Amino acid sequence: MYExxxxxxxxxxxxxxxxxxxxxxxxxxxxxxxCCNPIEVTAGFENNKLVEFEARELGQ
Known part of the structure; x- marks a missing residue:
């Protein structure tokens, strides 16, 4: 797991x-x-390294 x-x-x-x-x-x-609001998370890994991350409001 990656924090x-x-x-x-x-x-x-x-x-x-x-x-x-x-x-x-x-x-x-x-x-x-x-704040307990829902966050849509998109993440991409290559060779176990995080290369893409986006956190946005749900529905945006």
Missing amino acids: HFFQCPYCWEEISFLLDASVSRQTYVEDCEV
Whole structure:
């Protein structure tokens, strides 16, 4: 698992999610641990390194 820190697109607090580096491309929804709003996360890995990450408001 890979821990990635970023700002919530709703409340702008720094949070982290655990990402599975064994999955090369993934998109899923997880709630912010601070404001509880749903965040759509897209992540891409190559050779177990994070090469793409986007966190956005759900439905945007």
